[in-house]
Amino acid sequence: MKYLFFFSMLALSIGAHAFESYSGYIQNQGGLKILKKDNLKFTLTAESAEIKTQIDKLKTNDFISGIGIANTNQVLNVQSIDFIGLGQFVGLWLSPMGLFNVANFTDLQIYVPQKDMSLKNPKANMNYSITPGSGNSWVLFLSDEKQIYYSNLYMNERKAVIRFYSTETGAFLSEISMNKLNQ
Structure with missing residues (x-):
């Protein structure tokens, strides 16, 4: 009986250590999504169709962080995505x-232009975080010293739309359309 307990605890211990946090930058290579961290490269896979869809939306130089299981063949099976850049x-x-x-x-x-069109002082300094969203959107949380704003971000190379929702009711509040400036 004590051997059964020992092997059960050993199996639980090994299983508990199989999940690891991961983070790194995405590279697209021949239709595969590769996670690059330091000098290591992991091919990303997912058993969940929802997580696979989120991984497929990522582009080269995007950042991802979450939980997964890496095997000895440099394959990372993504279990959850916590943060996206x-x-x-x-x-x-x-x-x-x-x-x-x-x-x-x-x-x-x-920055909001003043009468003299200067952009010296920002109207708002904000922190933001992006997490997976449904379809072609991303969930965007914005925060300042007063509150947290919940929104969905839709974007392509040159345009972005941020749709804001109430954090209490989920009701649509407003929308901002933006165009990317050449840099």
């Missing part, structure tokens, strides 16, 4: 509201 979202975006400077995968500033 979209390379094409980084940069300057012009909207009717003002200029959005998406500085990196977590920070953005919103």
Whole structure:
């Protein structure tokens, strides 16, 4: 009986260590999504069709972080995606509201032109986080010192739309359309 307990605990211990956190940049190679971290490269797979769809939406130089199981053949089976950094979202975006400077995968500033058309001081410094969304959208959380904003991000190479929803009811609130500026 004590051997059964020992082997059961050993199996649980091995199983518990199979899941690992991962993060790195995406490369597209011949239809495969490769996760590059330091000098290692992992081919990404997923048993869940939903997670596979999210992985397929990623492009070269996008960033991904989550939980997965890596095997000895450098294949990472993705179990969950916690954070995504979209390379094409980084940069300057012009909207009717003002200029959005998406500085990196977590920070953005919103500049509203003044009478003299200067863009010296941002109207808002915000943190943001992108997670998987349904269809061709991404879930975008924006936060400032006052509150958290929930939205969906739809984008292509040159245009983006952010649709804001109430964090309490889920009701649609507003939409911002943006055009990417050449850099």
